[in-house]
Amino acid sequence: MLDIAKEAASQAGAYLQERFLERLVPDEELHNDVKLPEDKESERRIIEVLRRHLPGHAIYSEEIGMVEGDEEYLWIVDPLDGTNNYFIGFPYFSVSIALQHRGEVVLGVVYNPVAGQMFWAEKGNGAFLNGRRLAVNERDDLTRAVGTYIRGRNTVTKEEEWAFTRPFALNTKRLMRNIAPALDWCLLANGWLDYIVMQRSGIMDVAAGILIAQEAGAIITDWEGNPYRHASFSADHFPSLVASNGRIHERICGLIGG
Structure with missing residues (x-):
């Protein structure tokens, strides 16, 4: 297959x-x-x-x-x-x-x-x-970390995006918005990115990428730090997730709502 x-x-x-x-x-x-x-x-x-x-x-x-x-x-x-x-x-x-x-x-x-x-x-x-x-990297300096932000196409307003992303932009080296989430997860898997924050995005765009990142050693949780578990596919499922190399995960989660 x-x-x-x-x-x-x-x-x-x-x-x-x-x-x-x-x-x-x-x-x-x-x-x-x-x-x-x-x-x-x-x-x-x-x-x-x-x-x-x-x-x-x-x-x-x-x-x-x-x-x-x-x-x-x-x-x-x-x-x-x-x-x-x-x-x-x-x-x-x-x-x-x-x-x-x-x-x-x-x-x-x-x-x-x-x-x-x-x-x-x-x-x-x-x-x-x-x-x-592939394997995730071992970066542990939050100020040198590079990440991406993935948002739902029609589930997050621009105002919500600005408010949510500000702490990451201020406290890490760079936060990008690439608008191609499947590839973002692969960049994390290959150690090119250090973290991903995802806000109410459809699972269809990221299902393959999430598995690739998981198999490369990425830590993936919900915003409260609970381990990610794939729910049986639904087109109406819009999870909010955090993923990282593991070494900066708690600090990335701590920026949510900061």
Whole structure:
């Protein structure tokens, strides 16, 4: 199943890379989002691969919603994570594919075609980038820590974002907002980032990335410090999480509401 997920991500990613340098015409521009035909074509290619190899499995994808099947196996697909970045020519986007088995995420693939980065993990077997095993870093100086902020597209106001992020911007080296959360989790997994704070974001965007970060040794909790447990997928589930290399975790949690 890992090979099938990689095949699907590779085919969709090749198409997205081919289209990336074109002047894109959106189907619709919204206040916080943009709808592109490239999203739908990437999704079509992913679903075609999954259906060809695993016709009985259920699929939930961002554009089409639920594709019915045996929900013992549910594929959670974001065919273009970072659509707004893609639209404006910013090369920070990915294809994200996760597999949930009986309510637990057991496989995740995140592919950044521009950088040629194929991240993947299987539960209990570690996380990898192009075949190289990943591990979080060991930074313990909060003032040198670099993190990202992930917010829900329609669940957090700009005023809430400004108030929430201020303590992190003031007390750590840098807080970024990359608007492609699947890749953010992979950067944490590879030791490039030190922490992530997530505020009411949909699990579809991050399911694969969370598993990759977990398998690389990241500590993931809710805002109160309780260990993260994947809940059976729901499109209406918007968790708020903190993730880190573990060494700065309590101090990052302490900045919430600070």
